[in-house]
Amino acid sequence: MSAEASGGRGRPNLAAVAALAGVSRSTASLAFSGAGPVADATRAKVFAAAEQLNYGGPDPRAQSLRRGRSGIIGVVMEERVRDAFRDPMNIAMLDGLADETGTTGAGLLLLTETGGDNLGIASAPMDAVVLIGCSTRLNESVAILRQRGMPMVAVEAPHMDGVVAIDLRNHDASASIAQHLRDFGHTRVAVVTLPLEQSHLAGPLMPDWRDRATAEVSIQRLLGVGAVYDSFDGYVASASSIEAGIQAGIAVLDGPERPTAVIAQSDLLAIGVIRAAEQLALRVPGDVSVVGFDGAHIESGYDLTTMIQPAVEKGRAAGRAIVAMLAGEEPKPVTFDTVFHVGDTTGPAPR
Amino acid sequence: MSAEASGGRGRPNLAAVAALAGVSRSTASLAFSGAGPVADATRAKVFAAAEQLNYGGPDPRAQSLRRGRSGIIGVVMEERVRDAFRDPMNIAMLDGLADETGTTGAGLLLLTETGGDNLGIASAPMDAVVLIGCSTRLNESVAILRQRGMPMVAVEAPHMDGVVAIDLRNHDASASIAQHLRDFGHTRVAVVTLPLEQSHLAGPLMPDWRDRATAEVSIQRLLGVGAVYDSFDGYVASASSIEAGIQAGIAVLDGPERPTAVIAQSDLLAIGVIRAAEQLALRVPGDVSVVGFDGAHIESGYDLTTMIQPAVEKGRAAGRAIVAMLAGEEPKPVTFDTVFHVGDTTGPAPR
DNA sequence: AAATAAAGTCGAATCGATTCGATCGGATCG
DNA sequence: CGATCCGATCGAATCGATTCGACTTTATTT
Numbered sequence: 206m207s208a209e210a211s212g213g214r215g216r217p218n219l220a221a222v223a224a225l226a227g228v229s230r231s232t233a234s235l236a237f238s239g240a241g242p243v244a245d246a247t248r249a250k251v252f253a254a255a256e257q258l259n260y261g262g263p264d265p266r267a268q269s270l271r272r273g274r275s276g277i278i279g280v281v282m283e284e285r286v287r288d289a290f291r292d293p294m295n296i297a298m299l300d301g302l303a304d305e306t307g308t309t310g311a312g313l314l315l316l317t318e319t320g321g322d323n324l325g326i327a328s329a330p331m332d333a334v335v336l337i338g339c340s341t342r343l344n345e346s347v348a349i350l351r352q353r354g355m356p357m358v359a360v361e362a363p364h365m366d367g368v369v370a371i372d373l374r375n376h377d378a379s380a381s382i383a384q385h386l387r388d389f390g391h392t393r394v395a396v397v398t399l400p401l402e403q404s405h406l407a408g409p410l411m412p413d414w415r416d417r418a419t420a421e422v423s424i425q426r427l428l429g430v431g432a433v434y435d436s437f438d439g440y441v442a443s444a445s446s447i448e449a450g451i452q453a454g455i456a457v458l459d460g461p462e463r464p465t466a467v468i469a470q471s472d473l474l475a476i477g478v479i480r481a482a483e484q485l486a487l488r489v490p491g492d493v494s495v496v497g498f499d500g501a502h503i504e505s506g507y508d509l510t511t512m513i514q515p516a517v518e519k520g521r522a523a524g525r526a527i528v529a530m531l532a533g534e535e536p537k538p539v540t541f542d543t544v545f546h547v548g549d550t551t552g553p554a555p556r
Numbered sequence: 557m558s559a560e561a562s563g564g565r566g567r568p569n570l571a572a573v574a575a576l577a578g579v580s581r582s583t584a585s586l587a588f589s590g591a592g593p594v595a596d597a598t599r600a601k602v603f604a605a606a607e608q609l610n611y612g613g614p615d616p617r618a619q620s621l622r623r624g625r626s627g628i629i630g631v632v633m634e635e636r637v638r639d640a641f642r643d644p645m646n647i648a649m650l651d652g653l654a655d656e657t658g659t660t661g662a663g664l665l666l667l668t669e670t671g672g673d674n675l676g677i678a679s680a681p682m683d684a685v686v687l688i689g690c691s692t693r694l695n696e697s698v699a700i701l702r703q704r705g706m707p708m709v710a711v712e713a714p715h716m717d718g719v720v721a722i723d724l725r726n727h728d729a730s731a732s733i734a735q736h737l738r739d740f741g742h743t744r745v746a747v748v749t750l751p752l753e754q755s756h757l758a759g760p761l762m763p764d765w766r767d768r769a770t771a772e773v774s775i776q777r778l779l780g781v782g783a784v785y786d787s788f789d790g791y792v793a794s795a796s797s798i799e800a801g802i803q804a805g806i807a808v809l810d811g812p813e814r815p816t817a818v819i820a821q822s823d824l825l826a827i828g829v830i831r832a833a834e835q836l837a838l839r840v841p842g843d844v845s846v847v848g849f850d851g852a853h854i855e856s857g858y859d860l861t862t863m864i865q866p867a868v869e870k871g872r873a874a875g876r877a878i879v880a881m882l883a884g885e886e887p888k889p890v891t892f893d894t895v896f897h898v899g900d901t902t903g904p905a906p907r
Numbered sequence: 908a909a910a911t912a913a914a915g916t917c918g919a920a921t922c923g924a925t926t927c928g929a930t931c932g933g934a935t936c937g
Numbered sequence: 938c939g940a941t942c943c944g945a946t947c948g949a950a951t952c953g954a955t956t957c958g959a960c961t962t963t964a965t966t967t
Contacts, residue, residue: 220953220954228916230917230953231918231919231955234956235955241916242915244915262703262704263954263955266953266954267621268679268681268953268955270617270620270921270924270952270954275681276680277681279663286651287651296638299637300638303636303637303666317658325663329628330616330617330619330620330681331616349612352612352613353612354567476855569924570923571924580948581923582948583945586945592926593945595944595946614923614924615923617922617923618922618923618952621925622924622951910966911966912964913962913963914961914962914963915962915963916961917961918957918960919956919957919959920955921954922953922955923952924951924952926951929947929948931945931946931947932943932946933943934941935941936942937938937939937941
């Protein structure tokens with residue numbers, strides 16, 4: 206009988222607690238938030254009342270409204286959760302991001318660009334947004350977010366007004382990789398790319414790829430290779446995974462005119478290509494050189510030649526930019542460099 | 557001059573739009589939400605006014621407060637983001653979860669149990685929570701969430717009042733694995749376990765592990781083995797990764813009294829153990845049988861003997877339970893079965 | 908002892924929307 | 938032609954907290 210005596214239905218609110226404690230709402234609020242002077246005795250009374258009413262603390266929804274902050278940072282990615290998290294680079298970035306934003310006590314809200322009728326981008330209660338690996342609907346998404354006045358940071362995306370850019374020198378890095386192979390005397394190389402557009406379909410790289418491709422990272426890395434090799438074969442993988450790499454590797458290596466070197470746009474793909482080579486009884490790097498991208502440090506039995514990128518640092522930089530924006534500052538864009546690691550999967554072209 | 561005429565500083569709100577459109581706030585709200593009859597002409601006026609003021613739609617924070625819903629589902633995991641996402645099973649679960657909850661247009665908020673002063677469990681604006689791979693502070697976390705009246709779903713955790721349980725028959729599955737090895741005549745087996753407690757330190761499994769272990773999954777799987785083998789060696793890995801598996805494998809296999817079979821609590825660990833065996837010049841399954849858990853389908857050159865678990869389905873079930881709870885229903889707990897896959901990494905015990 | 912400062916508490920405005928009940932004009936029905 | 942009903946719109950209450958300025962007390966200074 207007494208349990209219902211002091212309030213209506215539903216969860217109790219601060220007003221009920223204040224009433225029971227015999228203080229005003231403002232005082233009760235002060236007691237909980239700790240902002241402002243409150244006598245110890247009063248605070249105790251408030252807490253006791255809260256305990257008695259089973260009050261779990263201020264409602265975050267109301268706090269968000271009043272403060273104009275929700276403490277939530279949106280992470281927007283094009284892909285499905287599964288695809289996005291298969292890539293170790295994305296995970297490393299998220300980790301760096303969580304590290305930096307965590308200092309302000311913010312949480313990360315996972316969103317995908319596909320949200321048409323969904324809550325998604327248009328109506329999630331967040332304070333800022335990080336765009337990762339977005340491509341197809343990037344402009345559309347940015348337009349919506351801009352309309353909402355949402356601070357934005359984009360990682361490896363085309364530059365846009367009002368969006369802080371965190372970049373990687375994908376073009377130059379890929380050119381260095383290509384040059385490394387050219388120095389080894391390779392003339393016939395093939396590139397296994399990450400997906401180029403939203404439809405993650407595997408298949409040969411068509412000559413008109415430039416017109417349809419929307420994935421900035423893949424594009425820049427292809428162009429980088431193009432800066433060194435006038436022509437090369439290409440195969441678009443369906444995802445950044447070993448399985449996709451195997452498929453691509455077989456497509457690229459199983460034929461009469463096979464290349465002597467394969468440039469994979471990620472380490473996972475590179476490992477896959479190596480597995481494919483093994484299946485085709487080709488020696489690496491004797492018959493075919495394979496080079497990756499990422500420096501993901503994947504266990505494979507090889508010391509993969511690859512371009513090491515600071516993925517965690519990218520995430521950290523994005524996080525710092527977000528924190529700065531929320532503090533009212535104007536963070537500068539950042540561009541990261543890569544470090545080339547020569548392992549044992551590349552060597553002189555066979556003659 | 558006219559840009560500032562109609563409102564104060566900051567973003568415009570619905571009231572400003574309504575004023576400019578010459579309608580009441582209620583009508584403007586109806587125009588945006590689509591709930592309720594609004595004349596086409598009126599709607600057009602409202603949208604025009606919104607456009608002119610650069611109004612990006614209703615503020616989600618205010619909507620949350622009014623509706624009592626934020627459209628956010630918390631995903632609580634013990635580990636750091638990086639660790640949690642290294643495990644393919646967690647990712648698969650998240651994927652299933654995102655699939656089901658996505659239908660209601662909800663976003664997933666990543667939270668870790670460690671959130672002391674952080675936003676965290678105590679003060680994130682969410683509608684429900686999924687607990688994944690939690691252990692140490694589980695009771696504490698649940699207590700806080702219960703206080704907040706938060707609907708909860710826990711995956712593979714000890715059963716608790718008011719928390720919908722999504723389970724896997726870890727105990728029986730592990731017993732089956734052990735029985736498989738016993739049938740092959742193995743008498744000396746070792747178990748490589750997932751972390752048992754929050755301190756993810758690698759090391760031999762101590763006899764008093766039961767007293768300190770808090771990770772339900774690891775515990776149940778160990779007990780399952782114990783139901784078949786009275787005694788066995790054990791080694792606690794620092795994470796579910798190939799690297800940790802290699803370390804554990806070497807610790808377990810490099811010695812005079814080495815076991816003839818190793819039961820790993822995850823496929824990643826199993827692959828690591830196999831790599832360790834290779835490094836020690838042991839043949840699999842000739843000299844040592846290795847069995848995993850998960851059915852993660854990791855490319856390794858072997859057809860790993862393992863216990864396949866429906867990870868995506870677990871996530872889906874958790875998502876469905878959440879959706880049901882939010883709809884006011886009372887979802888039933890679900891327990892999933894596993895399927896044993898006999899590959900080529902287990903065989904008769906060497907004599 | 909009067910003046911000033913400081914601590915503690917309260918009232919009321921505010922954040923930005925949703926939603927219930929009331930109102931009003933016009934169309935339909937009998 | 939009067940009664941009824943429905944579509945469209947509006948007013949006002951509400952969600953649950955935060956925060957600023959004002960008001961009491963009590964302590965300190967001169």
